[in-house]
Amino acid sequence: MKRGELHFAGLSATFLLHASIVAILLARGEDSGCGGGDDADAAARFNESQTIEASLAFKAVEPKDRQPQKEKKKKYQPDDKAPVVFDPDAGPPPPHPDHEVKVKPDEVDINSVLKKNRDQHPDLSSTGADEIPKEGSAAGSEWGTEKDAHGDPYAGELKGRIHSAWELPSIEQGTGEVLGCVKLDKDGKIVDRFVKKKSGNANLDRSVELALKQAPDMKEPVPDDMIDLMTVKGICFRFKP
Amino acid sequence: MLPIQALRLCAFLLALAPAVAAAQPGGAVIDINDPKRSKYPLAVPPAAGGDSEAGRLVAEVAAFDMKVAGVFRVVDNSAYRGDLAGEGMRIDEVKWKESGAFGVMKFKASGGSIDFKLYEVQKGDRPVLERTYKGSKDDVRKLTHMWCNEVVKYYTGEPGFFGSKIAFVTRTGRKSKAVMAMDFDGHGAYSVSKNKSINILPAWSPRGDKIAFTSYMRDNPDIYVVTGGGRPVRTSYRYGMNTGASWSPDGSKLAVTLSKDGNPEIYVIDSYSGKILRRLTNNRAIDSGPAWSPDGSQIAFVSDREGGPQIFVMNADGSGQKRVSMNGNYNTTPSWNPRKGTRQLAYTTRADRTFDIVTLDLKSGAYVRITQGEGVNEEPSWAPNGRAIAFASTRSGGAGVYIANSDGTGDAVRVWKGTGTSVDWGPAPSQ
Numbered sequence: 001m002k003r004g005e006l007h008f009a010g011l012s013a014t015f016l017l018h019a020s021i022v023a024i025l026l027a028r029g030e031d032s033g034c035g036g037g038d039d040a041d042a043a044a045r046f047n048e049s050q051t052i053e054a055s056l057a058f059k060a061v062e063p064k065d066r067q068p069q070k071e072k073k074k075k076y077q078p079d080d081k082a083p084v085v086f087d088p089d090a091g092p093p094p095p096h097p098d099h100e101v102k103v104k105p106d107e108v109d110i111n112s113v114l115k116k117n118r119d120q121h122p123d124l125s126s127t128g129a130d131e132i133p134k135e136g137s138a139a140g141s142e143w144g145t146e147k148d149a150h151g152d153p154y155a156g157e158l159k160g161r162i163h164s165a166w167e168l169p170s171i172e173q174g175t176g177e178v179l180g181c182v183k184l185d186k187d188g189k190i191v192d193r194f195v196k197k198k199s200g201n202a203n204l205d206r207s208v209e210l211a212l213k214q215a216p217d218m219k220e221p222v223p224d225d226m227i228d229l230m231t232v233k234g235i236c237f238r239f240k241p
Numbered sequence: 242m243l244p245i246q247a248l249r250l251c252a253f254l255l256a257l258a259p260a261v262a263a264a265q266p267g268g269a270v271i272d273i274n275d276p277k278r279s280k281y282p283l284a285v286p287p288a289a290g291g292d293s294e295a296g297r298l299v300a301e302v303a304a305f306d307m308k309v310a311g312v313f314r315v316v317d318n319s320a321y322r323g324d325l326a327g328e329g330m331r332i333d334e335v336k337w338k339e340s341g342a343f344g345v346m347k348f349k350a351s352g353g354s355i356d357f358k359l360y361e362v363q364k365g366d367r368p369v370l371e372r373t374y375k376g377s378k379d380d381v382r383k384l385t386h387m388w389c390n391e392v393v394k395y396y397t398g399e400p401g402f403f404g405s406k407i408a409f410v411t412r413t414g415r416k417s418k419a420v421m422a423m424d425f426d427g428h429g430a431y432s433v434s435k436n437k438s439i440n441i442l443p444a445w446s447p448r449g450d451k452i453a454f455t456s457y458m459r460d461n462p463d464i465y466v467v468t469g470g471g472r473p474v475r476t477s478y479r480y481g482m483n484t485g486a487s488w489s490p491d492g493s494k495l496a497v498t499l500s501k502d503g504n505p506e507i508y509v510i511d512s513y514s515g516k517i518l519r520r521l522t523n524n525r526a527i528d529s530g531p532a533w534s535p536d537g538s539q540i541a542f543v544s545d546r547e548g549g550p551q552i553f554v555m556n557a558d559g560s561g562q563k564r565v566s567m568n569g570n571y572n573t574t575p576s577w578n579p580r581k582g583t584r585q586l587a588y589t590t591r592a593d594r595t596f597d598i599v600t601l602d603l604k605s606g607a608y609v610r611i612t613q614g615e616g617v618n619e620e621p622s623w624a625p626n627g628r629a630i631a632f633a634s635t636r637s638g639g640a641g642v643y644i645a646n647s648d649g650t651g652d653a654v655r656v657w658k659g660t661g662t663s664v665d666w667g668p669a670p671s672q
Contacts, residue, residue, distance in 0.1 A: 169312075171397055203361075
């Protein structure tokens, strides 16, 4: 190729390059509202408003593009860290008060009897009465807790079934206790259920009525040694939220 | 295992013998504590006679209010086996007990008035609350909301939020957005901004008589305040961004974001004159989205000073700025729980490439996710009594404004269908 031809080719390439750049700039100008039309202005404003609505906070930017954020993140807490307690004056939530069982002379507190039993036998006292009961008992009951089963699996399961049916509306913040009783037939079916002593708190009383009504029957017959208690005298539960 | 089981049986038999012997009159007693907590089962049966059209509307409004109140579960009326027509405004408490209801609401609309009665089935057939409201057919919704507020107050000691209003932004054209206001249940929506520009970020004044919002109606993002149905008054129109207003509890001041010096910072301005009273932030990061606490002592805001946008809290004079959101790397749009005695925020968080609403108790640190796996959920705002949260969502049920229980229970209910963003729940209605 001659020198003149080379020069011409170079000029042509330069012209084409400049023309391309101008075309691209013009195209971008139209898109971004640089053309000066009303619609274009509105589009620009709209984009800006979207940005503000996102609290000026990079909503449209993917995390991978935010290098400073990534770098700084290492300096701060991991994502799953518990939120910081902002109020330095606030202490931990108050502990749940223990419900000491007060037994009337004509009633037997089966809890204390069972606990005493466990205390007398080291094998049984490995899960103390104050421990948190674990659902899914060693005795294989889906209703009772391990703690209950250490006293008596059958009574523990019955308690678990009634407990599972007890729901108290969350708006009820009052106190009180209700004595609710059941009697079973020999097959373990609940044949009698009644509130023996009300609390005077309408919601609490109503919740116990419903719990006794909705408690499912036992799947197993009453053990021989508990026939008199479960089918004749009845077994009572002290409901105390 | 065998010796242990034998020992266990012997131990129980030994224990049981005196128990049974001593229990002759009373039997054995086992303690049951810690019941499951649930919503209060409340029945809202059809009207007990009277004007059938008004009665249907009362039933519809009352059932909706009770459903979203945050404390009730509306009992399915089909569970009732009694004679509704026969019992009229009274109740057959035995039959209602069988339905599982704890409470029953009765009402009758006739002759320009509506009679309401509330029963607790455990307390028999004497109403525990009753009211009569007078008004025209156009007032049925309002009167029913008033009654429902009384019911909430009876059970919780706090007023309900029925009759309050929600402001939000909806798209009115390809390049325009309007600030709207509506009843909290989506009825009676009307335009607040009244122009064809882009209007965003509404904020109710504490008394509910004014709305501040950001508008581009004069090309620059400026803050306007509109009173009642009047014309918007331009309150802050400095160079750059004037946006994100939040009212002080006494209504005299606005916390706003201004970028007059080039970088968005938070200022306090006079809500009437727009005069700058104090600059609260001063750093190279973006500070925006102020939200004034209900007691006026603090302001929550969004800042990217530590990387991504996070929620910070500062005293109302700008001191003591401290980051409080520690979950994820994107948290925006803080909103304070207005309930007295609380220090709780709701905000938008990004998780798994979507956006959800969460609450954070600044006293206990308790963190609760209000939405999860339901599309994009953003811009929460609390109900006046703190029992519910309104937010914008694009979930599969359809885009719009939703309200949900603030404890994270139950399903969210859509109250506005269509595009709905920048949600702001107004104050409690004056009864």
